[in-house]
Amino acid sequence: xxxxxxxxxxxxxxxxxxxxxxxxxxxxxxxxxxxxxxxxxxxxxxxxxxxxxxxxxxxxxxxxxxxxxxxxxxxxxxxxxxxxxxxxxxxxxxxxxxxxxxxxxxxxxxxxxxxxxxxxxxxxxxxxxxxxxxxxxxxxxxxxxxxxxxxxxxxxxxxxxxxxxxxxxxxxxxxxxxxxxxxxxxxxxxxxxxxxxxxxxxxxxxxxxxxxxxxxxxxxxxxxxxxxxxxxxxxxxxxxxxxxxxxxxxxxxxxxxxxxxxxxxxxxxxxxxxxxxxxxxxxxxxxxxxxxxxx
Amino acid sequence: xxxxxxxxxxxxxxxxxxxxxxxxxxxxxxxxxxxxxxxxxxxxxxxxxxxxxxxxxxxxxxxxxxxxxxxxxxxxxxxxxxxxxxxxxxxxxxxxxxxxxxxxxxxxxxxxxxxxxxxxxxxxxxxxxxxxxxxxxxxxxxxxxxxxxxxxxxxxxxxxxxxxxxxxxxxxxxxxxxxxxxxxxxxxxxxxxxxxxxxxxxxxxxxxxxxxxxxxxxxxxxxxxxxxxxxxxxxxxxxxxxxxxxxxxxxxxxxxxxxxxxx
Numbered sequence: 001x002x003x004x005x006x007x008x009x010x011x012x013x014x015x016x017x018x019x020x021x022x023x024x025x026x027x028x029x030x031x032x033x034x035x036x037x038x039x040x041x042x043x044x045x046x047x048x049x050x051x052x053x054x055x056x057x058x059x060x061x062x063x064x065x066x067x068x069x070x071x072x073x074x075x076x077x078x079x080x081x082x083x084x085x086x087x088x089x090x091x092x093x094x095x096x097x098x099x100x101x102x103x104x105x106x107x108x109x110x111x112x113x114x115x116x117x118x119x120x121x122x123x124x125x126x127x128x129x130x131x132x133x134x135x136x137x138x139x140x141x142x143x144x145x146x147x148x149x150x151x152x153x154x155x156x157x158x159x160x161x162x163x164x165x166x167x168x169x170x171x172x173x174x175x176x177x178x179x180x181x182x183x184x185x186x187x188x189x190x191x192x193x194x195x196x197x198x199x200x201x202x203x204x205x206x207x208x209x210x211x212x213x214x215x216x217x218x219x220x221x222x223x224x225x226x227x228x229x230x231x232x233x234x235x236x237x238x239x240x241x242x243x244x245x246x247x248x249x250x251x252x253x254x255x256x257x258x259x260x261x262x263x264x265x266x267x268x269x270x271x272x273x274x275x276x277x278x279x280x281x282x283x284x285x286x287x288x289x290x291x292x293x294x295x
Numbered sequence: 296x297x298x299x300x301x302x303x304x305x306x307x308x309x310x311x312x313x314x315x316x317x318x319x320x321x322x323x324x325x326x327x328x329x330x331x332x333x334x335x336x337x338x339x340x341x342x343x344x345x346x347x348x349x350x351x352x353x354x355x356x357x358x359x360x361x362x363x364x365x366x367x368x369x370x371x372x373x374x375x376x377x378x379x380x381x382x383x384x385x386x387x388x389x390x391x392x393x394x395x396x397x398x399x400x401x402x403x404x405x406x407x408x409x410x411x412x413x414x415x416x417x418x419x420x421x422x423x424x425x426x427x428x429x430x431x432x433x434x435x436x437x438x439x440x441x442x443x444x445x446x447x448x449x450x451x452x453x454x455x456x457x458x459x460x461x462x463x464x465x466x467x468x469x470x471x472x473x474x475x476x477x478x479x480x481x482x483x484x485x486x487x488x489x490x491x492x493x494x495x496x497x498x499x500x501x502x503x504x505x506x507x508x509x510x511x512x513x514x515x516x517x518x519x520x521x522x523x524x525x526x527x528x529x530x531x532x533x534x535x536x537x538x539x540x541x542x543x544x545x546x547x548x549x550x551x552x553x554x555x556x557x558x
Contacts, residue, residue: 005558059507078523080507101506108508108543110552115478117460118414118453118537119512120346137504140522189523191504191544202552223556278500280547295549 002258002292004201006220007227009251012207012234012241013216024074024162026217028207028239029100029130034065035233036098042127045098046088047071048079054155055147056140059084061092074132076161077140078189082108089122096127102134103197107294110202128229131200133208133218135163135261142187151177164209193268194279196294198258205230211244211254218244218254262292329360330468333379334367335402337395338422338438339386342455343413349458357462361469381468382406387415387422388444390437396444403445408468410449411483414535416441417450418488421533440486450482454514454535478546488536490517490527498524502544509538 003009013026016034023030029047036042049060049071057079062068082105088094101109106129113123147153147161151170160171167178200206204226211218219241221227233239244250266284273283282295334344348354364370365377382402388395403409414420419440427436441447451464467475490513497503505523517531518538525538539545 005553078505080505080510080520080523083507083510083520086511104504104543105506105508107547108506108541110556111543111548112508112512112541114548114552114555115460115541116457117451117540118455118457118514118535119541120349120457121459122511123459189504190501194502195504202556202558222558278496278502280502280544293549295547 001290002255002262003199003220004197004206004222004294006206006222009218009220009244010241011212011216011244012219012239015238015240019069019072020215022069022072024072024160025209025212025215026207026219027072028205028217028219029132030068030072031239032128032130032205032229032233033062033068033098033100035236035238036128036229037065037068039232040096041229042094042096042098044088044092044094045100045128046081046084047100048075048081055143055158055161061088061094063092073160074162076163077138077143081105082112085109085122085126089125095125097125098128098130099126100130100132101200101203102132102137103200103202104134104191104195106131106200106202107197128205128225129203131203131206133199133206133210135198135257136188136192136195138184138187138189142184142189145187146179146184150179150183153177162209194265194272194281196262196265196269196281196292198261199254201294210257211250211252213245213249216242218250259292266292329363330380331363331365331378333365333376333382333402333406334370335382335384335398336368337384337386337388337399337416337441338392339413339415341385343383343385343461346453346455346458347461350462353462357465362465376401376405379406381408381410383410383412384416384441385412387419387438388441389435390439390444391427391435392432399441399445408448409441409445410451411441411447412451413456414452414454414488414533414537417447417452417482418486418534418536420452420454420488420535423534442483442486447483449476449479450485451479452482452485452488452536452540454533454537475551478548481546482540485536485540488539489534490525490529490532490538492536492539493518493525493527493542496539497542497544504544506543508541508543512537512541 012028014020014031019027019030033045045062047060047062048057051058055075057075059079059081088097112119116123153170157172158170162169166181168181170177204223205221207217207219221230234241269279269281270283272279366373388399411417415422417440422438425438493509507520509525510518510520515531515533517528518525
């Protein structure tokens with residue numbers, strides 16, 4: 001199952017006008033975190049917040065809806081959110097923490113929860129993990145290279161970045177510039193090349209734009225707690241849903257991209273193993289069952 | 296009792312496996328096979344024992360109903376080391392300390408399972424910095440992980456290991472859950488640890504994804520993240536190995552995670 005185990009898959013978007021205005025797509029991560037804060041399901045959340053440098057995120061502990069909204073929108077570079085979990089629990093003393101993670105971060109989080117070998121009294125404080133779809137990530141310098149050198153746009157003028165329809169889009173106040181996503185190849189983070197997970201298979205709720213029309217997000221609820229929180233937010237009217245399109249631009253596209261990420265990664269994993277390089281994942285010939293499973 | 300402890304730890308498995316777990320519990324209760332545990336204290340700071348006691352809610356039943364502590368300084372009034380099922384060894388061993396060396400060798404003979412309990416025993420940890428020439432024993436210079444001297448079956452690194460991992464390991468041992476213990480068996484071979492392992496074994500190997508787990512796990516805050524990569528303050532690193540052990544790119548327990556999440 002290339003999309004991991006899930007309870008429901010749907011299209012969704014925040015009904016909050018403010019969130020709609022500033023969010024990347026459907027504003028699901030922002031809406032769910034704000035709802036969880038209001039309902040006291042969480043008492044704070046670790047998010048990729050702003051830093052002093054434009055488009056360079058800084059993991060941040062958000063304690064209010066304003067903090068969460070300040071972190072809305074995708075930044076296509078590294079934000080080591082798990083690092084800030086320690087601050088959230090030790091410095092801020094949070095007991096119920098929400099966190100937004102990309103798939104590899106979700107994996108670090110879940111490994112820590114199942115094997116909290118040197119991590120004291122933290123595993124039980126994770127109340128909500130929202131996983132974001134991710135095809136690959138870029139170092140800050142890589143991102144700068146293709147925004148400033150390839151697209152010729154000053155970082156300070158960029159208002160939004162987006163990946164969709166095979167292109168990387170750069171929005172400024174009065175212009176939209178795009179270049180083929182192929183041109184970013186060679187700049188993606190090396191560690192991404194062995195990653196088998198596009199859809200945050202181990203999160204409580206995962207969400208992303210792939211398979212969704214503009215201004216909507218695809219959402220998959222996975223764990224019991226994820227399903228409960230998402231349903232409550234829908235019932236409360238904070239998130240609206242509509243069925244996911246099964247076809248070419250919906251589920252089919254999501255499945256296709258998740259499969260292709262896995263197939264590419266399996267080839268790299270197999271090649272690395274053949275060379276004797278370390279990989280934490282199983283090679284094709286070591287796998288029983290699903291040849292594309294995230295194991 | 297086992298069920299209560301597992302509930303406390305959030306270790307309840309998926310419903311379909313409950314039956315078999317109940318059977319295990321039943322068998323365990325019927326046979327009253329309480330494992331005999333010894334606690335051997337070498338060159339460590341007692342942090343491991345303190346972490347064990349942080350399992351407040353389950354400590355009393357754990358110690359009285361589930362295991363027999365048969366040997367240990369201050370725990371049991373006994374001079375002769377008895378036969379033991381499990382020996383928890385805390386601390387590294389000093390090659391110049393005849394008493395410690397003798398005790399460690401004796402542990403290997405008398406215990407079924409020898410557990411390197413905590414990073415000093417597992418990787419040498421902080422004691423790796425020792426170079427002798429200090430009071431009260433200037434000649435005590437060489438402190439090594441116990442696996443350098445005897446065969447070790449399981450290693451639970453950490454300075455100290457978390458209360459949860461201690462409880463989870465005990466439950467896994469009582470249940471004979473070898474799948475859960477497998478990483479700890481593998482870690483018995485990880486005796487030369489350093490924060491710089493992140494650079495040599497992860498970043499250099501094109502595996503780092505900048506998630507920040509290492510910096511979160513570091514117990515001395517020797518690690519921070521700069522431009523999405525771990526940055527080590529060597530002056531703070533105690534060579535416990537936890538950063539690399541928790542890294543999702545060092546080993547990946549996929550099946551256990553899916554089971555724990557009910558996926």
